[in-house]
Amino acid sequence: MIHLEKVCKQYNNNALSDEFGVKNITLNIESGEFVFFVGKSGAGKSTLLKLILKDIDPTSGDICVSNLPLNQLGEKQFPYYRRMFGIISKEIGLLENKTVYQNLELVMRVTGQPTKTIKESIPKALGLVGMTKKMQSYPLELSEGERFKVLMARAIINNPLIVVADEPTANLDYETAWDIMNLFNDINKLGKTVLIATHATNIVAAMEKRVITIKDGRILSDVTKGKYGRVL
Ligand SMILES: Nc1ncnc2c1ncn2[C@@H]1O[C@H](COP(=O)(O)OP(=O)(O)OP(=O)(O)O)[C@@H](O)[C@H]1O
Ligand SMILES: [Mg+2]
Secondary structure (H helix, E strand, O other), rough: OOEEEEEEEOOOOOOOOOEEEEEEEEEEEOOOOOOEOOOOOOOOEEEEEEHHHHOOOOOOEEEEOOEEEEHHHOOHHHHHHHEEEEEEOOOOOOOOOOOHHHHHHHHHHHHOHHHHHHHHHHHHHHHHHHOHOOOOOHHHHHOOHHHHHHHHHHHHOOOOOEEEEEEEOOOOOHHHHHHHHHHHHHHOOOEEEEEEEEEOHHHHHHHHEEEEEEEOEEEEEEEEOOOHHHHH
């Protein structure tokens, strides 16, 4: 479903510079997989996710998602491409002057969903992350962990194929971080492909998912059942 072929991203477009985000990444991710990207700060995890989302374009190499070569994707098709994804990012936060329900309603209205679907989908998505009771609360009335769960509900509300999260558990205590990771597992069980960049290596090791370790922009290891600890 996601295929990267010899992908390089050089941020500074100067041939003499060695500022690579990622170098020569070849990677296949099948539909329905759960993949963790780990590695030190600056390794290239966010760069890789941004390339897949087409937030940025590679300097060289090819990326194909759902048989769609991203280099052939025009500006007009881009919004439709992005509807394949549920993106969980603190940079795209909740609107503070709208309730949890209204925040979710808004993203459904933008994609032109009928009212009946909206009314059915919102309690369902909030139920999945255990936030139904907070439907009428405002974001500032929620804890950070609760806000994050609402972001998860928002990411899945339009039924994306792929869910992407960059450091979802940063700033959360260990127990809440586990809670969040288990919710990603539930989302994965719904058949969605899940891609997570994280530093929460204890949780990653315990979850026994596919773990791709990035070092200096390259894939250092790619293991299917999480027991990667020693190579870091
Ligand atoms: N917009 C940018 N302009 C220039 N260089 C960048 C830019 N974004 C990232 N880089 C560089 O690319 C490399 C990879 O960065 P990236 O953000 O992908 O790392 P990361 O693995 O996500 O790190 P972290 O764990 O700290 O989030 C780093 O050397 C970084 O300095
Ligand atoms: Mg990052």
